[in-house]
Amino acid sequence: MHTTPTDSDLVQQAQDGRTEAFSVLVDRYRQKVFQTCMGFLHNGDDAEDLTQEVFVKAWNALSSFDGRAAFSTWLYRIAVNKAINKTRKNKLRSFTGIIDEVTESGYADEDAEINLMRREQREQIKSAVNRLKSRQKKAFVLFYYQELSLAEVADVLEMSPKATESLIFRARKRLQGWLSR
Amino acid sequence: MTCNEFNKQLAMLQRSGEMTQEMQEHMDECASCKETYEKEQLLFDFVEEEKALKISPFVTTRIMAQIERVEKPSRMVARPAFVSLLSVVVLILGFFSASLFSGSEASSLADSTEIIATDYFFSANPGSQIEDIWLNSYSYE
Numbered sequence: 001m002h003t004t005p006t007d008s009d010l011v012q013q014a015q016d017g018r019t020e021a022f023s024v025l026v027d028r029y030r031q032k033v034f035q036t037c038m039g040f041l042h043n044g045d046d047a048e049d050l051t052q053e054v055f056v057k058a059w060n061a062l063s064s065f066d067g068r069a070a071f072s073t074w075l076y077r078i079a080v081n082k083a084i085n086k087t088r089k090n091k092l093r094s095f096t097g098i099i100d101e102v103t104e105s106g107y108a109d110e111d112a113e114i115n116l117m118r119r120e121q122r123e124q125i126k127s128a129v130n131r132l133k134s135r136q137k138k139a140f141v142l143f144y145y146q147e148l149s150l151a152e153v154a155d156v157l158e159m160s161p162k163a164t165e166s167l168i169f170r171a172r173k174r175l176q177g178w179l180s181r
Numbered sequence: 182m183t184c185n186e187f188n189k190q191l192a193m194l195q196r197s198g199e200m201t202q203e204m205q206e207h208m209d210e211c212a213s214c215k216e217t218y219e220k221e222q223l224l225f226d227f228v229e230e231e232k233a234l235k236i237s238p239f240v241t242t243r244i245m246a247q248i249e250r251v252e253k254p255s256r257m258v259a260r261p262a263f264v265s266l267l268s269v270v271v272l273i274l275g276f277f278s279a280s281l282f283s284g285s286e287a288s289s290l291a292d293s294t295e296i297i298a299t300d301y302f303f304s305a306n307p308g309s310q311i312e313d314i315w316l317n318s319y320s321y322e
């Protein structure tokens with residue numbers, strides 16, 4: 001009989017240096033990690049690069065994984081921390097003008113005008129999410145982009161579920177304020 | 182229901198689309214809260230759209246390639262060290278087997294073994310040959 005190996009089976013094998021076991025874990029979690037990265041970077045290519053970095057980091061740190069938390073919890077913790085660092089670096093880069101903002105294309109017809117409005121809305125939403133404090137942002141992304149339960153988000157952030165709930169509430173409240181302006 | 186209460190309750194709804202009757206009634210009368218609600222809907226549409234994006238399945242290949250690239254150097258160092266160690270063992274075995282064939286009696290085997298051993302440990306430059314093999318195998322990497 002063929003049974004699907006559990007995460008901890010695979011982690012143990014990977015800790016013994018078996019890369020093929022780790023690749024099963026990558027297949028299992030790449031989309032979840034990618035969704036988290038999207039919540040921070042809002043760009044498919046960047047999120048994919050960051051996903052790659054997250055798994056390479058996880059592989060290199062695997063010997064320090066002691067199984068106290070679930071592998072997925074540990075992995076998402078790496079993901080949100082790496083993502084926060086990345087957004088800080090991006091902020092610095094855009095501040096110094098290395099990233100050029102996409103320039104507006106001419107809007108000759110109505111369609112283009114609607115597109116422009118949509119794009120402006122999206123930019124407003126993106127910058128509102130980006131303005132959240134890092135803990136609020138982590139909680140918001142894990143809860144809404146990744147659809148983790150409150151208890152799971154709490155585990156990743158190493159907080160109580162109650163504190164996590166109020167973190168998400170405050171994030172929502174701030175977003176509400178910024179977006180309704 | 183006041184606008185403040187509406188906003189608070191809206192932020193407390195964990196998933197969108199769980200409005201109470203009271204909230205619905207307030208929104209029907211209050212344009213500003215209706216707008217707040219609509220902006221929130223845009224936010225959640227945006228989140229839905231972003232998280233619906235699929236990662237390329239080839240990312241696994243790229244990740245594994247990067248991991249194995251990092252892994253390789255340690256294996257490349259380990260192999261020549263093992264090979265040269267093996268060659269030293271073969272070399273020493275060679276000495277022994279040579280004496281085995283040249284010596285006619287069992288006692289002479291013991292004698293010659295002792296000579297080889299003393300030559301090795303008490304020579305002016307003990308182990309230099311072994312060191313050379315090791316150093317060379319590293320420097321060619």
Ligand SMILES: [Zn+2]
Pocket residue numbers: 183184185187207211212213214215
């Ligand atoms: Zn109102």
